[in-house]
Amino acid sequence: xxxxxxxxxxxxxxxxxxxxxxxxxxxxxxxxxxxxxxxxxxxxxxxxxxxxxxxxxxxxxxxxxxxxxxxxxxxxxxxxxxxxxxxxxxxxxxxxxxxxxxxxxxxxxxxxxxxxxxxxxxxxxxxxxxxxxxxxxxxxxxxxxxxxxxxxxxxxxxxxxxxxxxxxxxxxxxxxxxxxxxxxxxxxxxxxxxxxxxxxxxxxxxxxxxxxxxxxxxxxxxxxxxxxxxxxxxxxxxxxxxxxxxxxxxxxxxxxxxxxxxxxxxxxxxxxxxxxxxxxxxxxxxxxxxxxxxxxxxxxxxxxxxxxxxxxxxxxxxxxxxxxxxxxxxxxxxxxxxxxxxxxxxxxxxxxxxxxxxxxxxxxxxxxxxxxxxxxxxxxxxxxxxxxxxxxxxxxxxxxxxxxxxxxxxxxxxxxxxxxxxxxxxxxxxxxxxxxxxxxxxxxxxxxxxxxxxxxxxxxxxxxxxxxxxxxxxxxxxxxxxxxxxxxxxxxxxxxxxxxxxxxxxxxxxxxxxxxxxxxxxxxxxxxxxxxxxxxxxxxxxxxxxxxxxxxxxxxxxxxxxxxxxxxxxxxxxxxxxxxxxxxxxxxxxxxxxxxxxxxxxxxxxxxxxxxxxxxxxxxxxxxxxxxxxxxxxxxxxxxxxxxxxxxxxxxxxxxxxxxxxxxxxxxxxxxxxxxxxxxxxxxxxxxxxxxxxxxxxxxxxxxxxxxxxxxxxxxxxxxxxxxxxxxxxxxxxxxxxxxxxxxxx
Ligand SMILES: Nc1nc2c(c(=O)[nH]1)N[C@H]1C(S)=C(S)[C@@H](COP(=O)(O)OP(=O)(O)OC[C@H]3O[C@@H](n4cnc5c(=O)[nH]c(N)nc54)[C@H](O)[C@@H]3O)O[C@H]1N2
Ligand SMILES: Nc1nc2c(c(=O)[nH]1)N[C@H]1C(S)=C(S)[C@@H](COP(=O)(O)OP(=O)(O)OC[C@H]3O[C@@H](n4cnc5c(=O)[nH]c(N)nc54)[C@H](O)[C@@H]3O)O[C@H]1N2
Ligand code: SF4
Ligand SMILES: [Mo]
Numbered sequence: 001x002x003x004x005x006x007x008x009x010x011x012x013x014x015x016x017x018x019x020x021x022x023x024x025x026x027x028x029x030x031x032x033x034x035x036x037x038x039x040x041x042x043x044x045x046x047x048x049x050x051x052x053x054x055x056x057x058x059x060x061x062x063x064x065x066x067x068x069x070x071x072x073x074x075x076x077x078x079x080x081x082x083x084x085x086x087x088x089x090x091x092x093x094x095x096x097x098x099x100x101x102x103x104x105x106x107x108x109x110x111x112x113x114x115x116x117x118x119x120x121x122x123x124x125x126x127x128x129x130x131x132x133x134x135x136x137x138x139x140x141x142x143x144x145x146x147x148x149x150x151x152x153x154x155x156x157x158x159x160x161x162x163x164x165x166x167x168x169x170x171x172x173x174x175x176x177x178x179x180x181x182x183x184x185x186x187x188x189x190x191x192x193x194x195x196x197x198x199x200x201x202x203x204x205x206x207x208x209x210x211x212x213x214x215x216x217x218x219x220x221x222x223x224x225x226x227x228x229x230x231x232x233x234x235x236x237x238x239x240x241x242x243x244x245x246x247x248x249x250x251x252x253x254x255x256x257x258x259x260x261x262x263x264x265x266x267x268x269x270x271x272x273x274x275x276x277x278x279x280x281x282x283x284x285x286x287x288x289x290x291x292x293x294x295x296x297x298x299x300x301x302x303x304x305x306x307x308x309x310x311x312x313x314x315x316x317x318x319x320x321x322x323x324x325x326x327x328x329x330x331x332x333x334x335x336x337x338x339x340x341x342x343x344x345x346x347x348x349x350x351x352x353x354x355x356x357x358x359x360x361x362x363x364x365x366x367x368x369x370x371x372x373x374x375x376x377x378x379x380x381x382x383x384x385x386x387x388x389x390x391x392x393x394x395x396x397x398x399x400x401x402x403x404x405x406x407x408x409x410x411x412x413x414x415x416x417x418x419x420x421x422x423x424x425x426x427x428x429x430x431x432x433x434x435x436x437x438x439x440x441x442x443x444x445x446x447x448x449x450x451x452x453x454x455x456x457x458x459x460x461x462x463x464x465x466x467x468x469x470x471x472x473x474x475x476x477x478x479x480x481x482x483x484x485x486x487x488x489x490x491x492x493x494x495x496x497x498x499x500x501x502x503x504x505x506x507x508x509x510x511x512x513x514x515x516x517x518x519x520x521x522x523x524x525x526x527x528x529x530x531x532x533x534x535x536x537x538x539x540x541x542x543x544x545x546x547x548x549x550x551x552x553x554x555x556x557x558x559x560x561x562x563x564x565x566x567x568x569x570x571x572x573x574x575x576x577x578x579x580x581x582x583x584x585x586x587x588x589x590x591x592x593x594x595x596x597x598x599x600x601x602x603x604x605x606x607x608x609x610x611x612x613x614x615x616x617x618x619x620x621x622x623x624x625x626x627x628x629x630x631x632x633x634x635x636x637x638x639x640x641x642x643x644x645x646x647x648x649x650x651x652x653x654x655x656x657x658x659x660x661x662x663x664x665x666x667x668x669x670x671x672x673x674x675x676x677x678x679x680x681x682x683x684x685x686x687x688x689x690x691x692x693x694x695x696x697x698x699x700x701x702x703x704x705x706x707x708x709x710x711x712x713x714x715x716x717x718x719x720x721x722x723x724x725x726x727x728x729x730x731x732x733x734x735x736x737x738x739x740x741x742x743x744x745x746x
Pocket of ligand 3: 054055056057058059060061084087088089090091092093220221222
């Protein structure tokens with residue numbers, strides 16, 4: 001099967017890397033427990049437990065567990081799934097190793113040392129919850145609800161996030177999935193088509209796939225990869241714009257080796273060429289778009305030659321791509337991207353992608369952008385209350401306007417951090433971190449440390465001891481996704497053109513929680529009671545919450561279990577443009593707010609002499625930092641070699657496998673080193689590394705101090721002017737070998 005082929009290829013690549021590490025690295029140094037990478041296997045006698053939903057990443061593939069004597073032996077894809085099916089990725093498989101990781105948090109802990117340099121004391125749940133309740137309540141009593149800031153991420157953080165936002169009433173919430181990930185994409189599409197695009201591209205049935213920086217294959221979400229591979233097998237052409245020869249670039253028909261930060265110029269030139277040469281979809285533009293005149297006027301300066309110069313690519317290739325798109329339109333999949341917080345000019349690039357889809361008429365058609373028709377389930381959570389908007393940091397209260405008018409839900413991270421650190425316009429004195437690792441996720445680690453230092457109280461809820469948990473006063477152990485109930489996962493079959501079906505599932509535990517770990521509903525409810533909100537609690541247990549949500553579609557946990565964890569029902573044809581649909585090629589509101597009404601190229605800072613731009617991205621067998629201590633995944637990819645262009649390497653005397661450190665243009669040095677990967681597959685003006693490495697918390701016995709932490713070198717922050725999301729790729733580095741700093745030649 002195509003996906004397995006792809007996966008085999010990754011594992012092969014990964015095992016080449018793994019071959020270079022000594023076996024001692026996969027045996028825990030301090031636990032005495034054997035951590036052989038080969039020890040867990042299922043057998044035919046194992047009991048199959050249904051209803052698992054993966055959370056090794058956020059795609060939430062549907063699972064079953066092979067359980068022997070109450071112990072999870074193996075994880076598999078749920079054969080009933082019409083989403084991931086029986087396929088799961090390397091990380092999904094390795095969930096067993098998270099579940100039984102000896103370093104996992106087991107009991108509530110109190111920091112009796114310093115923040116950042118903790119000494120942990122085991123305490124009872126009652127003591128821990130009493131302390132959380134009283135500290136958080138006294139912050140609210142003294143400073144107001146806005147005295148609390150929250151850094152949540154992932155399914156387990158949704159319930160507490162809603163509690164702090166809706167009941168306690170703080171705006172100061174920064175979700176990693178928005179402000180450091182896809183928020184800018186969602187808001188740019190909302191500003192164009194009034195909808196968040198997710199990754200709703202019908203890749204399986206397309207004629208051309210167009211990726212701007214997406215590198216599917218290293219970025220892995222199983223059903224998405226299935227669509228992608230199906231599209232390629234059906235003969236779709238693949239265009240990949242990426243400064244690096246990524247896994248997708250390697251499969252592409254056209255690889256656009258674009259200069260980082262210039263993608264909007266590239267897209268404007270493609271659109272201008274299509275408009276000037278009457279190669280756009282006139283009927284669609286007439287019927288479903290608004291502002292075509294202003295739009296075409298605004299982009300008309302973008303000749304192929306001008307963009308070629310700006311983007312450092314051949315003009316002929318821009319034309320070739322534009323013609324390929326036009327001749328296959330409307331059945332073309334312009335991928336909206338996912339991690340799009342790049343350079344701080346990202347709203348414009350995302351607007352350009354949404355407009356390009358529009359002028360090609362590629363909305364709601366086979367092989368284009370098509371939202372599947374999913375079942376409607378009502379999630380039960382905290383009820384929304386009205387809160388005081390006077391304390392919304394994203395408001396210019398004198399002007400009565402948003403500072404970032406197209407900000408995703410929550411408050412831009414930088415506004416929260418500046419407020420917390422300076423105490424202006426008001427004090428923020430408590431911080432709740434739940435399922436996020438802001439030390440690794442948010443650029444400028446010093447600012448993050450300054451925020452934690454400024455707090456009266458820091459609560460972290462996690463499953464592992466990570467770099468952020470070292471900054472907690474109270475550290476609470478949550479049960480993992482394999483041990484608890486959780487939110488509904490719903491959708492349709494991954495191939496949109498097939499027999500239309502919908503599914504509804506909910507996370508159900510594959511095994512019972514061990515030690516004293518508790519789920520999010522228990523922890524949050526107990527804190528809520530202590531903050532005086534007992535009567536606002538909607539569900540007493542997580543099971544009740546899931547059951548009530550399922551009741552909205554006449555299901556229950558019991559029924560779902562009887563249906564092997566997944567309820568399947570007839571679906572609907574997703575194709576066909578809805579009457580009310582409109583693409584705003586020119587957005588008047590944006591213009592009223594003082595932002596460009598048509599997509600506009602905003603240049604990014606240029607690389608200073610002697611430096612290379614630092615690029616980063618997904619490692620195929622890791623999820624960010626969270627999987628670093630996973631013995632199987634660590635075994636597969638123990639560190640993150642830095643990609644250096646072969647000609648550059650030859651000039652500065654670097655060879656494959658050399659050990660190097662980094663210094664960035666602001667003088668910050670990496671605290672660890674990594675090896676060099678010399679390759680023709682990266683531009684001369686950049687280096688690239690996989691994100692998530694370089695953990696410093698010594699309580700992790702495997703993934704610690706392995707590879708280099710990209711975030712530690714991302715000290716210069718760009719903030720996208722429309723959305724307030726972070727840009728993280730405007731940082732420049734030199735390499736250090738044997739103590740000598742090497743200048744990168746021009
Ligand atoms: N430099 C740099 N920064 C980035 C990125 C990058 O590529 N480079 N990528 C960005 C993107 S796209 C994203 S989405 C974010 C991701 O940002 P994060 O979500 O912060 O990343 P993770 O490493 O997954 O860290 C999540 C934390 O949740 C914990 N955790 C795991 N499972 C559970 C659970 O069941 N319950 C609880 N309570 N905690 C749990 C993990 O141990 C970890 O501490 O990072 C963004 N930031
Ligand atoms: N294995 C694995 N898969 C994952 C995850 C994971 O942690 N591990 N995380 C999931 C999540 S939450 C997300 S958001 C997605 C993220 O996945 P993607 O959205 O694909 O994002 P990145 O991994 O950050 O993408 C990095 C790519 O962008 C290229 N690039 C860098 N700068 C530029 C530029 O200026 N222009 C262009 N055109 N390209 C550029 C890089 O060379 C690299 O190939 O992955 C998801 N899938
Ligand atoms: S893509 Fe992999 S890690 Fe993510 S949910 Fe699916 S199996 Fe789990
Ligand atoms: Mo993300």
